[in-house]
Amino acid sequence: MSKSVRVIEVKGRRIGGDRLQICVPLVAKTEAELLKEASSIAALKPDLVEWRVDFLEVVESIPDVLDILLQLRNRLLEYPIIFTCRTHLEGGYRSIDENIRLQLIKKAIKSGRIDMVDIELISGEKVIQDIIDTARLNHVYVILSNHDFQKTPPINTMVERLKKAQDLGADIAKIAVMPNSMEDVLNLLYATNSMKEQYAHIPIITMAMSGKGLITRIGGGIFGSAVTFGAGKAASAPGQIAKEELETAIEILYKNL
Numbered sequence: 001m002s003k004s005v006r007v008i009e010v011k012g013r014r015i016g017g018d019r020l021q022i023c024v025p026l027v028a029k030t031e032a033e034l035l036k037e038a039s040s041i042a043a044l045k046p047d048l049v050e051w052r053v054d055f056l057e058v059v060e061s062i063p064d065v066l067d068i069l070l071q072l073r074n075r076l077l078e079y080p081i082i083f084t085c086r087t088h089l090e091g092g093y094r095s096i097d098e099n100i101r102l103q104l105i106k107k108a109i110k111s112g113r114i115d116m117v118d119i120e121l122i123s124g125e126k127v128i129q130d131i132i133d134t135a136r137l138n139h140v141y142v143i144l145s146n147h148d149f150q151k152t153p154p155i156n157t158m159v160e161r162l163k164k165a166q167d168l169g170a171d172i173a174k175i176a177v178m179p180n181s182m183e184d185v186l187n188l189l190y191a192t193n194s195m196k197e198q199y200a201h202i203p204i205i206t207m208a209m210s211g212k213g214l215i216t217r218i219g220g221g222i223f224g225s226a227v228t229f230g231a232g233k234a235a236s237a238p239g240q241i242a243k244e245e246l247e248t249a250i251e252i253l254y255k256n257l
């Protein structure tokens, strides 16, 4: 039975289309650093930009964050912005009051200043539904994500998590895991391919972190991942290499496909 996978189109980028998209994260701790980082990121010409808001020192001051977001939007007008305020439980840079975090995410969605939002699958169905409803009303795409910084779960668990994200109404399902062996890396790729071939109706994003997992950041697109993350000024997770190097490696791979 053939199934079609939805392509997400944002500002001329096609996520889930033929070309693997490269996302560069912004990880500055202060407003000044962030705006500088944003200006230099534009020179890297990424497909997507992720603002990892959890790195920001003033993250718990919602008015400040929204103001900084406006300035970021104005500097990155032609780039799709993913707004991610990662929980400390899944690799977030700092511990943030959960009520404030969720309020901030909703206000960012309503601000008209972002294109996509990332929220963790562990947030629970009620929170996720609320975020998805708010996002739909405001034309923001939702990435439902899952991260394991310790290990790589079994293949069927990884596939189940991606399926769950899809079933809950995600526009994009994402999983990032930590490999402790090369078998773990193969398992992540196997899960990616199975999800893509058998179940996915939406784009998926997968990666194995750390040096061991680098092959998944370069070659994951061949197995079904729609987006890979390359570092700008600094990495937002273990194993991210510089965007330019990543792009070169991907180009070599795709030239001969």
Ligand SMILES: O=C1C[C@@](O)(C(=O)O)C[C@@H](O)[C@@H]1O
Pocket (backbone or CB within 6 Å): 025, 050, 052, 084, 118, 145, 147, 174, 176, 207, 209, 229, 236, 237, 238, 240
């Ligand atoms: O979820 C992801 C993937 C990621 O963890 C990575 O391993 O590249 C980097 C994060 O910034 C992003 O939100």
